[in-house]
Amino acid sequence: MDKTFSSNPNPPGRKGTGNNQCQPLPESPQISPDCNNLIQNPSFERGLADWITDNVEVTDDSPFEGTQVARLGAGVASMFQDVSLIDTGLTPLFLSFYIEGTSFNDGNLIVEVLWLDNTFNQIGIGLRQFIPPSLRLPTRVSFFDITDQPPAGTAWARLQFSKGQGAVAAEDFIKIDQVILTPVNSGNLVQNPGFELGLTGWTATGFTPNFTEAFTGLSQAVGEVSGGTLFQDIPLTHLPANTPLLVSFAVRSLQTSNGELTVQVLWLNAAGNPIGPPGLDVFIPHDTLDQQVNYFTYLALTQPAPFNAVTARILFTTREPTVFVDQVILAAAKTTNLIQNPSFERGLDHWTAINWTAETSGLAYEGTMVARGAANGGVIFQEIALDNAVGQCFLFNYAISNQRADLLAEIVWLDSQNREIGKGLILVTPAVERENDVWVTYSGITEPAPPGTAKARVQFIKGQSGIPLDLDKVVLGRLGNSKSGQG
């Protein structure tokens, strides 16, 4: 393990100065591709290299991605990394990471993105989220958020995790893996997205504020009647025409109830009437929610807004109570989801499969069907034509459950002759021996597409295991525009 950065010469909260010899410097010059994941060593595969840490170690105990995962130890612990924003155009940043705790006894966790000037003085806060221990039953959850726009003069973003003392020291640790910080086209367009102000900004029927066991912060919305609705209208008039939206939310049920919900993004014209098909229209079955134990985080890219749309309405409808909703995100993206039949609702249309089948399931991540990789292993893939992809990076996202086998999820660049010209991303997701029917959402950001890229192939290769693995909702699309790209 690389111990160079395991001490903490510049603790979080202490101002750094440009002349401070203790100011931690990266191992090598950080050349930030302007669209890629800005985080170095994001999956802790080089131990704690590039991170400044206090009471953090790496472990091979059920990593989320790769072979290693960071573990913030018992008592107080912290880690941070500074990334250059010089080439990013100072857009807001999309944040994602994987979090796993042990129990309600864990300490609090705060994740922050701080804006620093070129002498490492803090000049603003882009994001500060309180993640209470209630989230961290020992299940696997992905976290999504978006920062504010960095102020003029921002040179660096500091991503920082700080952990408090837990109630029972022996059980008190938090694991973090697969950290993503990457430019996105806008900040979160949702007002009061975490229901910290109750239902302020929302229109609700059959939903009430709730202040127990929130996903983030201390509150959430709970739908306690069948047919309850919760919506917010988001103006689109300041966005370019036909902008697609990134959508994310966290949802939970109770194992004693049968919570089930639909989530839609509707486009409204100037008269307030819905126009065209919804930008997003999914339902999450009650058996799925019942099995999660914990919150379930969801991510999608909508269709582009129609030309005459002036408002996007994010609408949650309770098909069966009880449903808890938190951490709602809508932001401007650059493309819709480029995957055809991404949720397998039309079987294996557009997919090529060996030992994978499409199955009807009451435990789908969304809808009624999933792709199922056979116990003996197999591969499923799809090729996607890309316009003006050279120099651009892509968000890749998918959900899997019953992961008893190793799975390789890859983006491969193809030229116009269908020859492989490089790999954009390889996520290595190892088998986990627990949790029946719990969905986990994986995300990654590709490298910039190399010259000659005409297509991307998305491929999932499953190894042998005792039981099948389920895959649902595959997303490939762009969040932001590369300054250096051709598109």
Ligand SMILES: [Ca+2]
């Ligand atoms: Ca890892």
Ligand SMILES: [Ca+2]
């Ligand atoms: Ca599905």
